[in-house]
Amino acid sequence: MVHLNFFHLFGLYCLIVSVKGWFYGRPDPGLMTRGEVWPLPMNVTTFNNFTHVINPATFQFTTQLNCDILQQAFIRYKKLTFPGYAQFKEQVLKQKSLKATLTQLSVQVTKGCDSGYPQMGMDESYTIQLNPTSTSAVLKANEVWGALRGLESFSQMVFKDSNNNWFVNTQTISDKPRFPHRGLLIDSSRHFLSVSILKRNLDLMAQNKMNVFHWHLTDSEAFPYASKRFPDLSAKGAYTPRHVYTQSQIQDIIAYARLRGIRVVPEFDTPGHTGAWGPGMPGLLSLCYDENGQNTILSNLIDPTKDANWDFLTQFFDEALNLFPDNYMHFGGDEVEYYMLWCWYRNSGIMNWMQQHGMGNDTTKLLNYFFQKLVPLVKAARSNTTMIFWQEVLDLGVAPPSSIAHVWKGDTYDEVMSEMYQVTAAGHYAILSSCWYLNYIKYGADWGYVDNSEIKQRGMYYECDPTAFGGSQAQNDLVLGGEAVLWSEFVDGTNLIPRLWHVFS
């Protein structure tokens, strides 16, 4: 977890096979690791290569705690630590030849269990001690979230030989993440993604020690979020009544993520990218006009001049903020400039209202009005909410105080870093995504250098560093981390997992 890695070991490994090919010798796809941990831990000390033998049939994960998170994790990691053992148990037991020298992993959590949810700032640090002389491995963490990361690392430290003997190297690992926010954006508006696919994706995030599921829930294409207070939003805005997430399904996903130490940060993109809100909430969107004054443009922008819309937004976010337990919520705010021209500037009713309210013709002032007016209703619903916005909201100077900047633009690496410099110089916390637009696929370069014209020279996925903008230590301290994004224009349940993770199955 030293580096901000988004890459599954096999995905990376497969690229090496593919790019280098036979000219550089043929790697062995059947090769198993010898217990290397991914992402690379902060500190690893090896005891002169002594290797413990483990018997999967009798090995125990133990804890003194009565803790659902650990009990559930033990069930998962018994499988994940000994892949294939369950299926081939008989054969394994028959073939086993070596006597076990390690019999348990003892998990100790200083602060005990956590009945709540993972939050920004959770302590994910942990240590694993495996001594040649002890039959017990020890995993220590301050918080249960760190214990989960340690269990993942331990499962990766265990390996087996062709005789089905299982081993683990004697090592001391001391690890903690470089960044507190290691996220992945999944877009369930452009294509609907089933609950089972989202859960599978959470498993893989945990395997890679990623800790934030940024759920881009709604957009112009579809509104799959089922509000109880406003059922028409999904009834009329989802692709079909079947392509929705009920609140119990959302709670199920949040609970599934919690058990893996993953935060679920929902995004309700406003005031733009709201086209799919319209069918279920007449009057919410502004009428939009082309250069000839014709109302030909499908609206994608909320009309903030109507009180009724603020009554709606108050009720809507009150419900959403009480459904999602994460202290952070993403409110979008990207790509409104064109719609401001079409749907506000050319909308006489809105222009009249703006003039009456001293905004003249400056639609940016109306945009500012929208975001500032969001704050009290958000705080009223949940006072401790931190608001995240896409970078334009910060760039335009219309963001509420202490908003977090989500940097996603930039045609070059320099532009990206310059934006990171500016938002942190302005004192904002920042999350970087520009470097990791995983939906930009390209033959022969899926994970390598990206020369797609849309992100020309943005740099290597691996080499992009969110703090490489040459700022002060104070600025670096404002960098919360990064988020890979997989926009779903060309992604659905059939290709999301391979495109993101490329796991051999």
Add this chain to the structure above:
Amino acid sequence: MVHLNFFHLFGLYCLIVSVKGWFYGRPDPGLMTRGEVWPLPMNVTTFNNFTHVINPATFQFTTQLNCDILQQAFIRYKKLTFPGYAQFKEQVLKQKSLKATLTQLSVQVTKGCDSGYPQMGMDESYTIQLNPTSTSAVLKANEVWGALRGLESFSQMVFKDSNNNWFVNTQTISDKPRFPHRGLLIDSSRHFLSVSILKRNLDLMAQNKMNVFHWHLTDSEAFPYASKRFPDLSAKGAYTPRHVYTQSQIQDIIAYARLRGIRVVPEFDTPGHTGAWGPGMPGLLSLCYDENGQNTILSNLIDPTKDANWDFLTQFFDEALNLFPDNYMHFGGDEVEYYMLWCWYRNSGIMNWMQQHGMGNDTTKLLNYFFQKLVPLVKAARSNTTMIFWQEVLDLGVAPPSSIAHVWKGDTYDEVMSEMYQVTAAGHYAILSSCWYLNYIKYGADWGYVDNSEIKQRGMYYECDPTAFGGSQAQNDLVLGGEAVLWSEFVDGTNLIPRLWHVFS
């Protein structure tokens, strides 16, 4: 089957969702077809929209024939015709409200069953008759292979409403393929692909009425084909001893393909792309030299000057030709020019041999010697074998008589068509692949216009027509069809299916 379609309905449909997005209105991913057949049949006549009701619980597929191919197909198509019925049987029976008006599909095959294998020239034509007045639908075909295509069409004609009532339109369909060769190349050398993935792919080929699985079995990266006579080839040439196809596994795949009317045409690429043959057959490959005369280049080219190598090739192909029942076999022959320079021209032993045999310094003559010498050993092993080669073999004029040209090169659509013109003008049968390199993926254009520099202006996948080269009718008659190719440098079991078919699962 009028057009040469490689595209799964959902794959195509999904592109429409993706590309057009909400601006053009939001298609309904939950939408089912109303019984449209894909690919579009040659002739469809609809009886003034009368629609039969079907009860999946009692509907019968019937035939007078005792025919394993049909019995197995009935089992498959009972599931494929009523997707989801098995899982939701109770619910369906409860909800069913309409009385069935169609009770069976009667399958009649003029020429009876076929105990052999599908071959080039098999009759895939069929008719389906569904009259408003009859409770029995009739599928007629001359050969069982046509019956399989008809069963696929019938399964696509059936649809259901939200109350789980199943329907089928009353239509007469008369259909036959435009081309006899509708293939898909799968490359199991760059990445190993499991038997289960290959079978799943055969299911999807059948769903799209494709009839040739071109199995690129060996190449420079790996040799997964397990020869019984030369076990070292895969023991030393496969990625691992586990990443091989045993002969019983190959027979299993061939049998699975036969039941779906799909030919399995193996390719053993020679004399180039043979790097992975080397480890298991010392002396087979020429030593290769860089411009400084150093033996630094890993060999990828067979040495045809040694009698021992011809003894090997005779034994090897005798075994292979008796394992694979298809009358056609692909012998590769692509991309040897550089290796001819490195491994033959700069190899003094080979140059001496060439001079002794009156070839002077012309390595093309040695290449011609290789291919001509292949013929008698192939004919001896199986006299009715038709040999397919990649286009260079024809272009260089070194192909055996009546070889088939597999066209794969061309930077522009014009170049591709010009090559098709030339090979057919020379009297060769031709298969086109240049237009359908499905491994060239690109963000936002997976199925659309391809501007990847490697196939610049090659044209639209959909619009490329193998006979658009302006040749005579005699030339057009030599066009056997086309093959989509999915080279596997960046493809393995995790992404092959979604990349090729994009099936919702």
